[in-house]
Amino acid sequence: MVLLRHISIALTAAVAALGSALFIAWSYFYRRRIWSPEMDYCVFKEEQEKEQRNEKQVLVLGLDGAGKSRVLQVLNGTRGTRGCRPTRGFNFMSISTPGCQLDFLEIGGGEDLRMYWTEYLRKTHILVYVVDSSDRQRLPLAKEELHRLLQADKQLPVVVLGNKQDKPGAVSVSELHDALSLGTIRDERKVFLLTAQLGSEDPSESGGLRAFQDLLLQLA
Numbered sequence: 001m002v003l004l005r006h007i008s009i010a011l012t013a014a015v016a017a018l019g020s021a022l023f024i025a026w027s028y029f030y031r032r033r034i035w036s037p038e039m040d041y042c043v044f045k046e047e048q049e050k051e052q053r054n055e056k057q058v059l060v061l062g063l064d065g066a067g068k069s070r071v072l073q074v075l076n077g078t079r080g081t082r083g084c085r086p087t088r089g090f091n092f093m094s095i096s097t098p099g100c101q102l103d104f105l106e107i108g109g110g111e112d113l114r115m116y117w118t119e120y121l122r123k124t125h126i127l128v129y130v131v132d133s134s135d136r137q138r139l140p141l142a143k144e145e146l147h148r149l150l151q152a153d154k155q156l157p158v159v160v161l162g163n164k165q166d167k168p169g170a171v172s173v174s175e176l177h178d179a180l181s182l183g184t185i186r187d188e189r190k191v192f193l194l195t196a197q198l199g200s201e202d203p204s205e206s207g208g209l210r211a212f213q214d215l216l217l218q219l220a
């Protein structure tokens with residue numbers, strides 16, 4: 001019995017030692033991979049190439065259901081209103097124009113994803129913040145999240161898109177301006193407020209997207 005116990009203690013110790021050794025080796029290797037000069041050079045090269053191609057990153061945020069994926073769909077020229085499922089993580093889309101390439105990155109607006117939003121501001125050139133104009137109850141929350149982003153990055157140009165103007169009970173532009181406290185933002189900051197209605201089959205002409213697209217191109 002005593003012998004068995006000794007053997008089991010020895011085995012446990014051996015497994016623990018092996019586990020630690022593997023963990024140390026993995027950490028060492030992993031850290032080397034991340035911080036190696038070659039890796040730094042690759043990241044630097046990639047950023048340089050992006051600059052040469054004049055690639056601009058547009059981060060698309062807003063509460064869940066605001067219409068972020070729909071904005072990307074419409075900009076991408078996808079017809080119809082189907083296929084907008086809640087984004088559980090990211091959604092990516094690129095548009096090439098003669099002057100530049102716009103890379104749109106949507107991060108889902110669910111409560112569990114909002115905490116990661118600010119981490120993506122650093123590499124962003126333009127922030128698009130989509131608001132459901134008909135969701136009056138959640139306008140205070142939309143405002144709170146918007147101001148959290150404005151605090152986290154004090155330079156980034158922001159385009160607020162008051163979406164779902166076609167829905168009954170949607171607030172007007174001036175109501176949205178007040179509800180989101182846009183008047184409290186300092187004058188030097190580039191903040192734009194536009195509206196859109198993207199619920200129809202082909203909203204590209206009437207949905208207010210043209211002005212939105214033109215503004216993005218100007219900012220880029």
Ligand SMILES: Nc1nc2c(ncn2[C@@H]2O[C@H](COP(=O)(O)OP(=O)(O)OP(=O)(O)O)[C@@H](O)[C@H]2O)c(=O)[nH]1
Binds near residue numbers: 084197
């Ligand atoms: N009536 C109307 N419906 C819209 C409009 N824009 C989007 N929708 C619909 O609203 C629903 C939610 O839109 P999404 O684009 O998935 O919303 P989201 O902001 O991407 O939401 P998450 O991915 O969950 O963060 C979809 O059924 C869309 O078709 C609009 O302007 N008018």
Ligand SMILES: [Mg+2]
Binds near residue numbers: 069070091
């Ligand atoms: Mg989405």
